Amino acid sequence: MRRFMFFLMLGMGISPLMALADIQPMSGTWQGQVALLAHDDCPPQMAEQMPNAFAETGSYGPQQITFPDPFTPESLAGDFTWVRLAENHWRAAFQEVTETGVGPLVAGQSIDLFVRSETELEQLSRLQVTFPAAMAQMLGTSAPCMVSSRVDHRYVGP
Numbered sequence: 001m002r003r004f005m006f007f008l009m010l011g012m013g014i015s016p017l018m019a020l021a022d023i024q025p026m027s028g029t030w031q032g033q034v035a036l037l038a039h040d041d042c043p044p045q046m047a048e049q050m051p052n053a054f055a056e057t058g059s060y061g062p063q064q065i066t067f068p069d070p071f072t073p074e075s076l077a078g079d080f081t082w083v084r085l086a087e088n089h090w091r092a093a094f095q096e097v098t099e100t101g102v103g104p105l106v107a108g109q110s111i112d113l114f115v116r117s118e119t120e121l122e123q124l125s126r127l128q129v130t131f132p133a134a135m136a137q138m139l140g141t142s143a144p145c146m147v148s149s150r151v152d153h154r155y156v157g158p
Contacts, residue, residue, distance in 0.1 A: 022116045023086050024071050028158045031061025032123075037148040042129075043139035054149070062156055073113050076121070076153065080111065088115040103132030119155035124148070 036054040039047055067075055073082045073090050080092035095108040107129045114122045129145040136142055 003072075008055070022071055022084075023118060024117045025115060025121060026069050026155050027066040028064070029062045029156045030065045030076075030153055031156055032151045032153045034058040034060075035150045035152075037124075037150055038112065038146075039140055039148070040060060040146045041143035041146035042147065043136075043141045045139070047147065051149070071115065077115070085112075089113070090115075100132055101133060102134040105132060105135065106130040121153035122127055123151040123153065125151070 032053060035058070036050055039050055039110060043051070065075055073092070074080075078092070080094060082090045082092045085091050089111040090109065092113075093108070093110045095106065098105045098107070107127065109125060111126075112124045114124075115120055123149065127145075127148045127149075128146040129147075131141065131145070
């Protein structure tokens with residue numbers, strides 16, 4: 001089957017190496033728009049404030065960004081360790097533990113970055129916050145708070 005695909009690609013004028021190449025985003029001026037997609041099991045006060053917080057801080061830029069060639073996401077988003085999962089798909093995941101007087105507060109985040117074109121990137125984030133039992137009870141929740149968001153990054157010029 002693999003040999004058939006190779007010859008099919010050659011017959012269509014597609015180099016097998018080209019088919020596996022990542023898109024190289026353009027370096028230059030970019031801006032982004034953040035959107036809250038969902039939140040589940042978050043403390044009521046936190047849930048009430050989320051839409052306004054995302055609306056107030058929901059964008060960045062314009063900002064000058066120079067991408068390495070070949071592309072890696074480090075120059076776009078934070079001091080994370082990115083792993084290439086597939087063609088044009090990268091992931092960073094991290095966890096932060098904060099000790100409180102009633103136990104550890106654990107925040108874990110996973111970020112998927114998709115290179116859609118030379119001028120368009122999509123970032124999907126999932127944040128999970130687990131409160132210490134005593135804090136969760138005070139805040140009126142028992143499950144971890146889950147927040148999903150999206151950032152649409154767009155190239156706006158040189």
